[in-house]
Amino acid sequence: MLLVYTHKITPRFKYVFKQICTRILGIPVNFTTVIEEFIAHDSLKMSYTRQPLSNEIFVRANELLFEQGLSDLDINVLPWEETKCFFPTGEKSALPFDVFAATFYLISRYEEYLPHVKDDYGRFTAQESLAFKNKFLDQPVVDIWAYKFKAILQDNYPDFDFPDQKYTVRPVIDIPVAYDYKLKGLMRTIGGTFKDFFTFKFKRLYQRYSVVMGFKRDPYDTYKYVINKQKTSKYKFVFFFLLGDFSTYDKNINFQKQKFISLIKHVGDYCQVGIKTSFFALSNIEILKEEKARMERIINTAIVGSRHSFSKVNLPESYRHLVELEIPEDFTMGYVNYLGFRAGTCTPFLFYDLDFEVQTPLKIVPFQALDFAFLKYHSLLDKQQALKRLIQSIKQVNGTFVPVFHNYTFGNNPRWQHFKNLFNIIIDAKTK
Structure with missing residues (x-):
């Protein structure tokens, strides 16, 4: 089990860590705000807070997982090896980006709560998304980030038996x-007939009655x-x-x-x-x-x-x-x-x-x-x-x-x- 130390356990924090650790990577995860409990844990562990405690795996936390409601976030998407990410962390962090906050932003669909232009059916469009605008719509970035995090854990805990997930x-x-054409009823069939006739769709008209009469599928x-x-x-x-x-x-x-x-x-x-x-x-x-x-x-x-x-x-x-x-x-x-x-x-x-x-x-x-x-x-x-x-x-x-x-x-x-x-x-x- 992975134990995560943080200064404040919030619903957002628990939600995103369980998604990344348990659902994507298959690793059980638990949380603590007690330093003594964290030190005593003898298996996978990391801290997610503002400053590292000692020499543990540390990811510097963005404030997003400790906030409530919506904010006007300033998001700067940057390249990261074969992918992209946002919410940079700094030198002390084991990961150059806070993948947990970035994951929460994407899977909570945070951007769909913000003002945006809808299409004719009232839908949120791809063109309005952060992924489209920054050219990472074609990548499962959340899962890619999760496996980068897993690589950090594997480097630090080479004896731990990590479960394998399957495509x-x-x-x-x-x-x-x-x-x-089938089962449409008399009125809809007649209406369709007139529409086909007056729009010169004679092939469709022929097909309609071939189906209705049982001659064609x-x-x-x-x-x-x-x-x-x-x-x-x-x-x-x-x-x-x-x-x-x-x-x-x-x-x-x-x-x-x-x-x-x-x-x-x-x-x-x-x-x-x-x-x-x-x-x-x-x-x-x-x-x-x-x-x-x-x-x-x-x-x-x-x-x-x-x-x-x-x-x-x-x-x-x-x-x-x-x-x-x-x-x-x-x-x-x-x-x-x-x-x-x-x-x-x-x-x-x-x-x-x-x-x-x-x-x-x-x-x-x-x-x-x-x-x-x-x-x-x-x-x-x-x-x-x-x-x-x-x-x-x-x-x-x-x-x-x-x-x-x-x-x-x-x-x-x-x-x-x-x-x-x-x-x-x-x-x-x-x-x-």
């Missing part, structure tokens, strides 16, 4: 619309393909179905239709199932509560977690609602149009509510790749290379890769050509 994958299949019906992949994969897939009411933003099948319910049950026999919250449920806990209840009635068990429509997170309200409804995990932390690490990490972490200064039980599972982000790469080779670089960056820190694909991604639409190839690269990648 893993949690593939996400997002289902905003279960079928393109619906282009969004790729479930057999994905389930067959699940049967041969060592990773457990997570499906998120939208069960919200029809609206301007959400246009899925009516959740009461028996064939849609059967589809969800069938998928649940092989994969984990969660709720894709509707656009209006993001700001209305009563709507979210109803959608959660709908899903649990269908699958007859607790949902694995949630994922928000349009990958939208409004901090802290979005996550407070999930905490209140006891939803265990959320898979919305990432960017729609950029590959990379929104929270600077590829290790799941608990949501820390900065307004209340409390760690919550909600586990945030950040995603690093949404299928839409690959569309900016024009050739298959460019897509493959970008994906392989991302996978390698996660493997180097034994992290968790969370790719998000939609059911229609695996269809025959030319826009999504070769995306099955990308999915295969992810599923078939070796752990090392």
Whole structure:
């Protein structure tokens, strides 16, 4: 066990040390403000305060972990070997940067509480982030910093048996619309027919009625393909179905239709199932509560977690609602149009509510790749290379890769050509 001495034990301090030491590195950690207890400890130990006590491993503490509320922080990002960091520490410190304060800033999503420009859907964008502006969005910097800290511990305690973490994958299949044409009902089918006709989309019109008449498979019906992949994969897939009411933003099948319910049950026999919250449920806990209840009635068990429509997170309200409804995990932390690490990490972490200064039980599972982000790469080779670089960056820190694909991604639409190839690269990648 690692014992950390500090002058003041705060919720922020405990939260970030447990994230780095226990969740990323697998090292148990405890804390003390008593010098005598620290001296008597005969295993891993370090001090995190303003001045070293003696010759122990010492990291000079930034004040961020001992503050409350939000401050106007002056952050200067500097190069550090193969990566970047901020909050420099000085000569006496074992690390040139306070990686603990920097980690807290990133995984608490401190910057998302500060004033920023939102996009048309009200989302925090990659361009507003510290990582994008300082060109480290493509690195899991929190995990890289953690392993630099581990190297310091290993140098000072060569006889300690450090646990090994392993790279893993949690593939996400997002289902905003279960079928393109099937089960839409008479009025929506007629409306779609007129739209296709008057916009001269005659190929789509032909396809619509070929599906409705049962001559062709619906282009969004790729479930057999994905389930067959699940049967041969060592990773457990997570499906998120939208069960919200029809609206301007959400246009899925009516959740009461028996064939849609059967589809969800069938998928649940092989994969984990969660709720894709509707656009209006993001700001209305009563709507979210109803959608959660709908899903649990269908699958007859607790949902694995949630994922928000349009990958939208409004901090802290979005996550407070999930905490209140006891939803265990959320898979919305990432960017729609950029590959990379929104929270600077590829290790799941608990949501820390900065307004209340409390760690919550909600586990945030950040995603690093949404299928839409690959569309900016024009050739298959460019897509493959970008994906392989991302996978390698996660493997180097034994992290968790969370790719998000939609059911229609695996269809025959030319826009999504070769995306099955990308999915295969992810599923078939070796752990090392």
